[in-house]
Amino acid sequence: QVQLVQSGAEVKKPxxxxxxxxxxxxxxxxxxxxxxxxxxxxxxxxxxxxxxPIFGTANYAQKFQGRVTITTDESTSTxxxxxxxxxxxxxxxxxxxxxxxxxxxxxxYSYDFDYWGxxxxxxxxS
Amino acid sequence: QSVLTQPPSASGTPGQRVTISCSGSSSNIGSxxxxxxxxxxxxxxxxxxxxxxxxxxxxxxxxxxxxSGTSASLAISGLQSEDEADYYCAAWDxxxxxxxxxxxxTKLTVL
Numbered sequence: 679q680v681q682l683v684q685s686g687a688e689v690k691k692p693x694x695x696x697x698x699x700x701x702x703x704x705x706x707x708x709x710x711x712x713x714x715x716x717x718x719x720x721x722x723x724x725x726x727x728x729x730x731p732i733f734g735t736a737n738y739a740q741k742f743q744g745r746v747t748i749t750t751d752e753s754t755s756t757x758x759x760x761x762x763x764x765x766x767x768x769x770x771x772x773x774x775x776x777x778x779x780x781x782x783x784x785x786x787y788s789y790d791f792d793y794w795g796x797x798x799x800x801x802x803x804s
Numbered sequence: 805q806s807v808l809t810q811p812p813s814a815s816g817t818p819g820q821r822v823t824i825s826c827s828g829s830s831s832n833i834g835s836x837x838x839x840x841x842x843x844x845x846x847x848x849x850x851x852x853x854x855x856x857x858x859x860x861x862x863x864x865x866x867x868x869x870x871x872s873g874t875s876a877s878l879a880i881s882g883l884q885s886e887d888e889a890d891y892y893c894a895a896w897d898x899x900x901x902x903x904x905x906x907x908x909x910t911k912l913t914v915l
Contacts, residue, residue, distance in 0.1 A: 713904070715849075722806055723841070723849065723892055725904035739903040773848055778860070789896050789904050790839045792860055794848035 680705040682774050682795035689801045695762040698798045700774030707755035708732040711777040711787045714748060714759040716770040717797075724770075728789075729757065730781040737787075764802045771797040807832060808893050808907035815913040821881040824910045826893035828874050832905055836896040838876040840869055843890045843909075852891070853878060880912075888914045 685699040700712065713728035727738035731750040738746055747760045757774055775791035777784075809827040816822040826838065837856050841849035851860050853869035856876065868879045876895075880887055893907040 715904075722909045723894070723906040725894075725906065737902070740900040775849075778851065778854060789894075790837075790851060790854040791841075791849070792851045792854075794850070797848055 680776065680793045682776060682793055684772075684774060684795040684798045687799040687801070689803065690764050692765055692802055692804055694764050695760060696764060696800050697758055697760040698772050698774075698800070700757040700759075700795050702755045702757070702776070705776075705793075706780070707750075708752055709780045709782045711781050711789075712748075712750070712757040713775050713777070713787075713789070713791060714746075715773045715775055715791070717773070718767070718770040721770075726759065726761075726772075728777075728787060730787065731757070732781065761800075764800075766802050769800065769802045771799050773797050806908035807897060807905035808895065810891075810893060810907035810910045812908065813911045813913065815915055816880075816883045817915045818883055818885060820883045821879060822883060822912065823880075824878045824891050824893075824912070826876045826878070826907050828876075828895060828905075830874060831899045832874075832895040832897040833871065833876055834874040835898060838869065838871050839894045840867075840876075840878045841892045841894065843892065845889070849892065883914055885914045888912055 708731045711730045714726040729736040736748040774795040776793040778792040779788035840853040843849045856871040857869045897905045
């Protein structure tokens, strides 16, 4: 059974950066895309970007371009999302989520997320 | 303001059938498939429907999805108390270099 386990809650100052990890187990890490989705308190879901580990390149939502970096470490089956220049509006629960279909089979992202991490609360406050 | 438009709330009594709509545009629903997620309070979203009308293994056939033009809908038949949750539609959007867009979510209350 696939599991995505995320790092713990963070409290950050405005202007700083945060790096959240997402460790996968129980499946083939490299060939499935991982996306990051955030949810502000009481709000809806927002896609930030994704990465296919075996291909190595990430794609980002334009809103977060220049401020977010998504990477992976295949040796530990871990994906990372780093968000910089934090502001209060970035306070949210951040989720990692895995594509349902292998990127090798699908020749790219499928963007339908069948496994999710438990979420990491990032609080930005002075 | 979400790119995909959903009603903020819906309700029904046990056993009833309810539908939740999701309206988009030619750059998202009109040209790409729609997925639906269920989010129970305090938990991560769960994939309910993919590719417009396909159910992942383990999702009861009480849940069904459809798409027509630039709109989609989720139907839940035989409503049960455990269906009380937030529901989100999602699709790939070809604009702005491409990105996943979500609806604002619909809070379903089982009366």
